[in-house]
Amino acid sequence: MNGSNRSGEVFFALCKSVDTPVSLGLWLRFKHGEHSQLASFTLRPEWYCTAWQFQRDYMCSEYLSKYKGLQTGIDVTAVALQSFATAESVCHSTNSRLIEARLRGFTPRVDAVIFTARRKIATLLGTYSTDKWLSMCKWGPGATFSLKGIEAHLDNKIREDQMSITATALPYFRRLISDDYAWLYSRGVVAEGPICLISGFSVVNGCRVTTVPKSAKTERTIAIEPTLNQFLQGGIGNYIRRRLKRTGIDLNDQTANQRGARDALLNGFATVDLKAASDTVSRELVYELLPLDWAMTLDDLRSKNYFLNKKWSSFEKFSTMGNGFTFELETLVFWALSSAVLEILGLKEQVLVYGDDIVISELALPLLMESFEFCGFSINLEKTHFNSLFRESCGKHYFDGFDVSPIYQKEVPKDDSLEEVYRMANRIRRLAFRLCSGCCCDGVLRNAWLAAIRQIRIRHVTPIDSEDDDGVALPLEEIQDLRLVLRSNAYGVTLPVLSFKPTKIKLLDHSGLLAYWLRFTPEEPFRGSVAVRRRGKYVSRRRHYRVGCRTAPWVC
Numbered sequence: 001m002n003g004s005n006r007s008g009e010v011f012f013a014l015c016k017s018v019d020t021p022v023s024l025g026l027w028l029r030f031k032h033g034e035h036s037q038l039a040s041f042t043l044r045p046e047w048y049c050t051a052w053q054f055q056r057d058y059m060c061s062e063y064l065s066k067y068k069g070l071q072t073g074i075d076v077t078a079v080a081l082q083s084f085a086t087a088e089s090v091c092h093s094t095n096s097r098l099i100e101a102r103l104r105g106f107t108p109r110v111d112a113v114i115f116t117a118r119r120k121i122a123t124l125l126g127t128y129s130t131d132k133w134l135s136m137c138k139w140g141p142g143a144t145f146s147l148k149g150i151e152a153h154l155d156n157k158i159r160e161d162q163m164s165i166t167a168t169a170l171p172y173f174r175r176l177i178s179d180d181y182a183w184l185y186s187r188g189v190v191a192e193g194p195i196c197l198i199s200g201f202s203v204v205n206g207c208r209v210t211t212v213p214k215s216a217k218t219e220r221t222i223a224i225e226p227t228l229n230q231f232l233q234g235g236i237g238n239y240i241r242r243r244l245k246r247t248g249i250d251l252n253d254q255t256a257n258q259r260g261a262r263d264a265l266l267n268g269f270a271t272v273d274l275k276a277a278s279d280t281v282s283r284e285l286v287y288e289l290l291p292l293d294w295a296m297t298l299d300d301l302r303s304k305n306y307f308l309n310k311k312w313s314s315f316e317k318f319s320t321m322g323n324g325f326t327f328e329l330e331t332l333v334f335w336a337l338s339s340a341v342l343e344i345l346g347l348k349e350q351v352l353v354y355g356d357d358i359v360i361s362e363l364a365l366p367l368l369m370e371s372f373e374f375c376g377f378s379i380n381l382e383k384t385h386f387n388s389l390f391r392e393s394c395g396k397h398y399f400d401g402f403d404v405s406p407i408y409q410k411e412v413p414k415d416d417s418l419e420e421v422y423r424m425a426n427r428i429r430r431l432a433f434r435l436c437s438g439c440c441c442d443g444v445l446r447n448a449w450l451a452a453i454r455q456i457r458i459r460h461v462t463p464i465d466s467e468d469d470d471g472v473a474l475p476l477e478e479i480q481d482l483r484l485v486l487r488s489n490a491y492g493v494t495l496p497v498l499s500f501k502p503t504k505i506k507l508l509d510h511s512g513l514l515a516y517w518l519r520f521t522p523e524e525p526f527r528g529s530v531a532v533r534r535r536g537k538y539v540s541r542r543r544h545y546r547v548g549c550r551t552a553p554w555v556c
Contacts, residue, residue: 011063045390063447083309110374118289120339137234207229207303207305222322227305260359270385272358278319283316287299303319407431429473
């Protein structure tokens with residue numbers, strides 16, 4: 001089966017099973033080639049009263065929103081570059097506005113927010129010292145200005161003949177390497193004491209801007225930083241990341257924001273998202289909020305210029321994604337401004353920040369929006385939720401407190417790639433498992449799952465509540481029905497199967513009532529009829545299942 005056809009059949013089966021006007025409209029858009037309309041379709045939470053209704057239409061509308069096989073006719077690279085130019089224009093205006101405000105004064109409300117945010121950042125970062133962050137330096141993954149992606153592994157970065165770096169960052173690296181004997185030795189320098197390297201560096205003007213895939217509507221612009229700038233930026237990023245933990249923000253774990261989004265409706269919180277957040281942190285805003293010595297160090301380590309369209313230009317923004325401290329810096333700025341707003345308003349609630357994902361009290365929104373607008377940030381109203389039952393943060397989506405997070409099919413499965421087919425099928429089956437709280441699998445996704453695995457010879461299976469995609473994810477009961485011997489703690493272990501056809505489940509006629517009963521009476525066992533295909537024949541039997549024991553039959 002062709003990979004594109006398989007994706008289309010899965011999408012058709014999903015929309016047909018949901019069987020609503022929205023899902024029908026989405027399928028017709030896909031069928032008749034109106035892919036640009038499909039990609040731009042936005043489902044409004046205000047249209048729905050229950051999580052059950054919203055979740056079904058939502059998973060249909062989001063399933064192909066990032067699919068690379070959509071023929072939208074949109075030049076996604078041009079859209080990304082236009083957004084980059086727009087962000088530069090916004091940062092230019094912000095820089096001018098902040099410079100003028102220093103002469104003429106800020107508005108009283110914004111002045112109070114910026115003053116408080118400045119104090120919070122100074123307290124968090126502490127007294128400046130190079131030694132505080134220099135030992136934390138590290139490289140990130142991916143290419144650098146002088147190393148292509150296929151060559152940009154750690155060994156090449158360490159031993160590169162001419163390591164790329166900007167002139168302002170070079171003194172910091174020379175200080176770092178002067179007494180690092182292991183690194184000097186790896187570069188062929190045998191030193192018995194501190195030295196100062198003069199050669200071995202390629203001083204460049206800045207970074208190179210390129211684009212990477214994001215969605216069917218646009219790509220994302222990133223900076224490919226010089227090799228040693230990226231290394232030094234990682235040190236500053238790690239230092240800020242560590243200091244942010246003192247405020248309860250752990251940038252290694254998104255669960256705090258996700259739990260905050262889950263409980264936001266109950267606690268009167270809103271989830272806030274920004275447009276092009278990292279691309280609109282302007283140069284003058286960093287100097288306005290951070291202590292001068294910290295701001296100057298970050299300024300020395302960033303790329304002040306970028307190469308795009310065969311020419312060099314100067315940044316109006318402070319940094320972009322690809323820089324080793326951009327994510328930590330934007331989190332620091334948004335946390336400081338948001339918590340300053342809460343302090344000024346006398347609100348005791350905690351703000352949750354992860355990058356540009358913010359969970360904050362609804363009462364703080366007016367002043368927060370005013371302050372953000374002055375600082376050059378634009379609120380993404382499509383992804384900011386406060387006047388509906390929907391909340392979303394860090395990839396988790398909730399409607400009235402119920403998890404309605406969708407799945408996304410991004411890649412076009414290749415005909416000869418069984419792993420990609422496994423990944424597609426497992427994504428669907430795990431969503432069905434999650435929608436029923438792990439006690440069974442939502443039958444509305446069954447046909448989509450069968451379409452995903454159609455015409456393939458399944459040779460491996462894996463437990464459904466593992467994250468392994470080396471086989472088809474199945475509930476433990478179904479794996480045991482295949483008479484496989486499970487090892488202890490077999491999560492993630494791939495188990496060989498010679499040939500397997502999907503289990504067929506026949507439940508009671510009133511499956512809707514049964515599904516409701518299963519979800520809200522987890523203590524009681526239920527009885528279902530199972531038909532398992534073995535050696536070409538269907539063998540029927542009666543079996544007891546208990547909710548919560550990972551048996552997970554399909555329930556319509």
